[in-house]
Amino acid sequence: MDWFVAEESWLGRTLFQRSLAVVYLVAFVAAANQYRALLGQHGLTPVARYLDRVSFRQSPSLFHLHHSDRAFVAVCWAGAALALATVLGLTDVVPLAVAMAVWAVLWVLYLSIVNVGQTWYSFGWETLLLEAGFLAIFLGNDTTDPPLLTLLLLRWLLFRVEFGAGLIKMRGDQCWRYLTCLYYHHETQPMPGPFSWYFHHLPKPLHRVEVAANHVTQLVVPIGLFLPQPVAGTAAAVMIVTQLWLVVSGNFAWLNWLTIVLAFSVLPDSWLAQVLPGPAAHPSVGTPMAFAVLVGVLTAVVVVLSWWPVANLLSRQQKMNASFNRWHLVNTYGAFGSVTKTRYEIVVEGTSDPRPGPAAQWREYEFKGKPGNPARRPRQFAPYHLRLDWLMWFAALSPGYAEPWFGTFVQRLLEGDRHVSRLLLRDPFPDEPPRLVRAQLYRYRFTTWRERAETGDWWARELVGSFLPPVMLRGSDLAVGP
Structure with missing residues (x-):
């Protein structure tokens, strides 16, 4: 043979x-x-x-x-x-x-x-x-x-x-x-x-x-x-x-x-x-x-x-990644058939203040991999897969990607869920969960050489608008804050 x-x-x-x-x-x-x-x-x-x-x-x-x-x-x-x-x-x-x-x-x-x-x-x-x-x-x-x-x-x-x-x-x-x-x-x-x-x-x-x-x-x-x-x-x-x-x-x-x-x-x-x-x-x-x-x-x-x-x-309608059977055998592959020209990021924040007024102090949740604090340098994680961070990137592209899970994610933050907190780099409320949580949508871009030299930041960002208004727990459900 x-x-x-x-x-x-x-x-x-x-x-x-x-x-x-x-x-x-x-x-x-x-x-x-x-x-x-x-x-x-x-x-x-x-x-x-x-x-x-x-x-x-x-x-x-x-x-x-x-x-x-x-x-x-x-x-x-x-x-x-x-x-x-x-x-x-x-x-x-x-x-x-x-x-x-x-x-x-x-x-x-x-x-x-x-x-x-x-x-x-x-x-x-x-x-x-x-x-x-x-x-x-x-x-x-x-x-x-x-x-x-x-x-x-x-x-x-x-x-x-x-x-x-x-x-x-x-x-x-x-x-x-x-x-x-x-x-x-x-x-x-x-x-x-x-x-x-x-x-x-x-x-x-x-x-x-x-x-x-x-x-x-x-x-x-x-x-x-x-x-x-x-x-x-x-x-x-x-x-x-x-x-x-x-x-x-x-x-x-x-x-x-x-x-x-x-x-x-x-x-x-x-x-x-x-x-x-x-x-x-x-x-x-x-x-x-x-x-x-x-x-x-x-x-x-x-x-x-x-x-x-x-x-x-x-096919002219080529699928980018698809499995044609339930056993995931002999699949089709591909990556980045389209490239986004602008980067958007969801920044999740919480506050211990009872009302989301101008005086409320909002603190950011830091994720392990996805951009957040402009001064924090991106880190190498691959081949390890940070699944929540990846889904946050998709959610920033379109709220539809967030629909199955984002509301529950915010609810777990309000409950102080320790398992969810472990997926984050930093929980700004380690002792007691926040009263309110909101999500803001930012446009991110890499700083220029000059900006990097002057500020030390890796990213520059500007607020685009609200992704999720301030919400609180009312019983076991989410409710828009007062």
Whole structure:
């Protein structure tokens, strides 16, 4: 079965599996840390309430069998433990069936979380992690040769990630075609990083070069993934460099990191052996027939399911991120089909004064990632995902994004909910909750070089208007303040 084996992918397979396990670990830890505030019994959109509305067939999840806050957190930490074991290489030394079972359990556990996660888990990188995680089940371990078909399926996934993102840009905002999107994007992206201010102030000709290079990387380079080595490896290396550029310039959870992880699987062992322990050539250990059959079945399933994402790629109404089945297999991907030119931020404030008059002293709630205090430099959080901060960015774009959860969020602040407070960088009312809470809408922009030198601020902002008028608790409900 020499045709079945990818001889130059022993190190690439190991690097991919260990790195994917790191992403799984981050995802499970983030889910555990944010669950009670977002999805718990007293969360902003409780899972229990969601499960009352949907069936297992509509949204497959273990939580249809049993759900409680403790059960959800137990699932998160069980997934984190299995991911950590895989990072440490324990799945390389166990029998093949056990290794496959570990990867399968990781996939089932995270699928169970995503399928009840509602708006908090509606991001493209959730489906990307699930699809990559499902393919990892069929990569084997050190007891079997690397299966060529599964590695090709990983390349097909990487191709869809990059090519889909490239197409959605060319079909979307005209600034991508005019090479001007980065005049705005570093400033208006959902969560700028510590170097985004500097990227924004690069000369405009360099911004145009960035966009042009991005188009080449996403629309031309992916074709090379299906060519022989070293062309395929070179294409993957170009993608890795491009994704690292995006990592430095912003915070996109694990999207960029997972794309890099997929590209690792394409790099030949002759390259990886120069930087990783292990021989450039590995003796064959054979392939169990049952494993080969499973890989063949997987390939057939992916080929059939690929009809939907291919049709989407060819469509003029291309969807940016979509899953065509409840199991999140063989999805379509894309990012930033349109770029916002102006940045708006919701600033949430509270006061202990009984009336919201001119003399009331309002204090701001500081979020961990999203801009707030103009003097605070943006921080690096990716690959960790701050879900509330991301949804606040969407809410500032349109109040419709805030409708399912923002009112409950404000109510929890008025109640002094400790789980919600832990999602924030600073709660200005640590001892006693405020009497009133309001939300103001501001326009934010990066300061100029001169403004930065004079004030030390990273942001300049101006008030646009009210997003939510002052509200208070009246019984167990929100009411507009006196």
